[in-house]
Amino acid sequence: MPEVIVQNLPFLLQGLWTTIDLSLWSTLGGTALGILLATIRFVRVPVLGTLCMLFIEFIRGTPLLVVLLITYFALPALFGYKTTAYSAALLGFVLFIGAYLAEDFRAGLRSVRPSLIQAGLATGLNRWQVLRFIIAPQAVRSVIPPVFNQYIRLIKFTSVASIIGVTDLTGAALLVNARQFYPITILTTIALTYFVLCYVLSLIGRALYAHYAVKM
Amino acid sequence: MSDVPTIEIHDLHKSYGKTPVLRGCSMTVQRGEVVVVCGPSGSGKSTLIKCINGLEPYQSGSIQVEGIEVGAKATDLPRLRSRIGMVFQHFELYPHMSVLDNVALAQIYVLRRSRTEAYERAQQLLARVGLEDKSDSMPVDLSGGQQQRVAIARALALDPQAILFDEPTSALDPEMIHEVLQVMDQLASDGMTMVVVSHEMGFARRVADRVIFMDAGKIVEDAASEDFFSTPRTPRAAEFLSKILTH
Numbered sequence: 001m002p003e004v005i006v007q008n009l010p011f012l013l014q015g016l017w018t019t020i021d022l023s024l025w026s027t028l029g030g031t032a033l034g035i036l037l038a039t040i041r042f043v044r045v046p047v048l049g050t051l052c053m054l055f056i057e058f059i060r061g062t063p064l065l066v067v068l069l070i071t072y073f074a075l076p077a078l079f080g081y082k083t084t085a086y087s088a089a090l091l092g093f094v095l096f097i098g099a100y101l102a103e104d105f106r107a108g109l110r111s112v113r114p115s116l117i118q119a120g121l122a123t124g125l126n127r128w129q130v131l132r133f134i135i136a137p138q139a140v141r142s143v144i145p146p147v148f149n150q151y152i153r154l155i156k157f158t159s160v161a162s163i164i165g166v167t168d169l170t171g172a173a174l175l176v177n178a179r180q181f182y183p184i185t186i187l188t189t190i191a192l193t194y195f196v197l198c199y200v201l202s203l204i205g206r207a208l209y210a211h212y213a214v215k216m
Numbered sequence: 217m218s219d220v221p222t223i224e225i226h227d228l229h230k231s232y233g234k235t236p237v238l239r240g241c242s243m244t245v246q247r248g249e250v251v252v253v254c255g256p257s258g259s260g261k262s263t264l265i266k267c268i269n270g271l272e273p274y275q276s277g278s279i280q281v282e283g284i285e286v287g288a289k290a291t292d293l294p295r296l297r298s299r300i301g302m303v304f305q306h307f308e309l310y311p312h313m314s315v316l317d318n319v320a321l322a323q324i325y326v327l328r329r330s331r332t333e334a335y336e337r338a339q340q341l342l343a344r345v346g347l348e349d350k351s352d353s354m355p356v357d358l359s360g361g362q363q364q365r366v367a368i369a370r371a372l373a374l375d376p377q378a379i380l381f382d383e384p385t386s387a388l389d390p391e392m393i394h395e396v397l398q399v400m401d402q403l404a405s406d407g408m409t410m411v412v413v414s415h416e417m418g419f420a421r422r423v424a425d426r427v428i429f430m431d432a433g434k435i436v437e438d439a440a441s442e443d444f445f446s447t448p449r450t451p452r453a454a455e456f457l458s459k460i461l462t463h
Contacts, residue, residue, distance in 0.1 A: 115304060115306065115308050116308050116310065116311075118266075118271050118304070118308070119302070119304060119308035119309075119310075120310070121271060121294075121297065122269055122271060122297055122300075122301075122302035122304075123297065123298065123301075123302075123321070123322035123326060123370065123371075123374060124294045124295065124296075124297045124298025124299075124322055124326040124374065125294065125321075125322060125325060125326060126294045129325050129326075133310075133321060133325070134310055137312050138310075138311065138312050141312065214311045214312045215311070215354070215356040
């Protein structure tokens with residue numbers, strides 16, 4: 001292993017841990033938000049459904065960095081609370097990835113054929129029960145590939161947090177590089193690290209899909 | 217309750233946008249009756265029976281199931297539907313659940329039976345349709361005929377007052393039609409009230425009390441089964457019969 005990496009290993013590992021930690025919580029939060037937004041839009045809750053749609057379109061039309069700047073600078077100023085770079089990044093990622101996940105989940109909900117919904121209703125299940133027992137379980141299975149694609153994108157997106165001052169893997173690498181200047185070694189190392197993280201996640205996604213996909 | 221017909225439809229009108237689908241249908245199904253509804257495609261047969269359990273809304277007229285108006289705002293549709301089973305053309309088993317879970321689901325969440333009771337009952341019903349050894353299978357691993365028999369077990373699981381069949385054999389290969397019809401014959405002889413949209417004239421002749429012939433959104437003929445086959449009253453029905461029987 002190159003000397004500059006060995007020398008700074010504890011620091012870089014701490015950065016890696018921040019990246020994993022941030023990815024994990026953003027994934028969980030984003031998934032919860034995505035499911036909530038998708039459900040509200042799917043069952044067409046009046047007003048609230050439109051608000052969700054506007055939120056999703058807003059996020060989809062806004063650069064990630066701008067979203068993080070909003071959660072770091074604008075929201076605290078607007079609502080008068082104090083935040084840290086880490087919390088602001090976490091909030092930004094949850095909002096950002098949640099909006100994209102919402103559209104994937106909604107596509108999954110809509111992919112369940114209407115006659116199957118009729119079959120559930122015909123047995124006396126109410127709309128919520130049909131959603132819970134018939135539509136959602138199939139939707140979740142069918143959206144595993146696109147959802148894992150979002151999770152993988154999210155791991156890479158977390159590097160943007162370094163710009164608002166989070167010492168994630170990228171942030172740590174930039175600091176090391178600023179001190180010792182070995183750009184090729186350092187950037188190759190972190191690029192490979194991101195690649196491994198993403199590849200492992202991709203394998204997990206594939207395995208889950210192979211196991212749970214609904215055969216029709 | 218015995219004097220109230222199981223299903224009573226009066227002057228039912230329904231349209232999709234500006235296209236009329238049902239144009240004044242009236243019919244009555246008494247308890248224990250087997251009624252076969254036939255007619256050319258697009259005549260409104262499937263729409264008619266989907267109106268009976270409120271899967272399709274209607275614009276005017278009335279449908280009463282055991283005296284309860286289906287289209288009334290106050291009607292508890294899930295409750296009404298739980299009293300009327302339905303079997304679909306393409307089976308519509310829940311593909312992510314085992315056969316046993318398919319039959320147990322509504323028992324647990326609609327009838328509030330305990331899991332033990334629901335699974336016991338499901339197992340009994342699977343035995344009744346000849347599929348007791350398939351309870352752990354997934355729907356995709358069954359043949360069409362087997363899937364349709366599971367669908368019948370699922371409908372029976374709610375102990376319904378009547379079962380609606382929407383072309384239950386028209387998606388099946390000829391050799392599988394037989395196994396499904398056998399189950400339906402058995403149901404009929406057990407006294408189940410049945411409304412069957414079907415072109416299976418053999419089944420109609422064997423077990424139907426009445427045959428209803430529909431054309432262009434209207435009930436053209438509503439006759440006792442033997443009369444319908446021996447002396448259809450309308451030329452339209454006679455023409456349809458001659459086509460379908462010589463085919």
